[in-house]
Amino acid sequence: AQFKMGISDIAQFEEWLADHKDIIGVSFVGRSNVGKSSMINALFGSKTARVSKTPGRTREINIFEFELNLNGKKSDLPPFYLIDLPGYGFAEVSKEMSKNWNELMGAFFAEASESMLLLNLQDARHPDQDVDRQFYDFIKGFARKTVLVFNKIDKLKTQKERAALEKLKPALSKDYKWIRQMYFASAESKKGVPQVEEAIVTHILE
Numbered sequence: 001a002q003f004k005m006g007i008s009d010i011a012q013f014e015e016w017l018a019d020h021k022d023i024i025g026v027s028f029v030g031r032s033n034v035g036k037s038s039m040i041n042a043l044f045g046s047k048t049a050r051v052s053k054t055p056g057r058t059r060e061i062n063i064f065e066f067e068l069n070l071n072g073k074k075s076d077l078p079p080f081y082l083i084d085l086p087g088y089g090f091a092e093v094s095k096e097m098s099k100n101w102n103e104l105m106g107a108f109f110a111e112a113s114e115s116m117l118l119l120n121l122q123d124a125r126h127p128d129q130d131v132d133r134q135f136y137d138f139i140k141g142f143a144r145k146t147v148l149v150f151n152k153i154d155k156l157k158t159q160k161e162r163a164a165l166e167k168l169k170p171a172l173s174k175d176y177k178w179i180r181q182m183y184f185a186s187a188e189s190k191k192g193v194p195q196v197e198e199a200i201v202t203h204i205l206e
Ligand code: GDP
Pocket: 030, 031, 032, 033, 034, 035, 036, 037, 038, 039, 050, 051, 052, 053, 087, 151, 152, 153, 154, 155, 185, 186, 187, 188, 189
């Protein structure tokens, strides 16, 4: 993995998107503190993203470029991009910050390659929150191919909690037709992480 850049400036981001029209890859988005950085690290290697930055401080888009190897050999495949989008749903954000978030995310969903898979993380203990719904409403018009990952399943202690989460799936599929798959996972115990990885790989090869 190679860290390319962190972008918080709308003009710079639009320029980058215009220069990277047909890229393939995956972009991560989720409520703040849902474990986005931890999941990126579990999937792509331990030092890819920073974990537990002070929530709400930065609204930066972090872009990583990967060279894809097949069986240890350099492949002819184009580079793969991992885009770490800024978290949503901070309790208190300044007007300035939420304006910046709206601009950056608006540009991303309007301009980014359709071959960028969206990976939305939600907290398995507190799924389908208002802010998650607000996010889906925000992107409704773009209907991006989305994989939904319920993270922190290691924190579910009872069968009842697990069953409630399972029951949520059909409702979400109905409301958001562009969600392709849903997974239960834990960035901490690594349970479910190989399945998420497989979903990403399948998407690349599609
Ligand atoms: P981000 O703000 O979404 O990038 O979240 P972080 O990756 O920084 O994680 C926020 C907090 O949740 C940290 O204290 C992590 O150690 C913790 N965390 C992340 N994933 C998991 C998980 O799967 N299980 C548990 N128990 N904790 C997790």
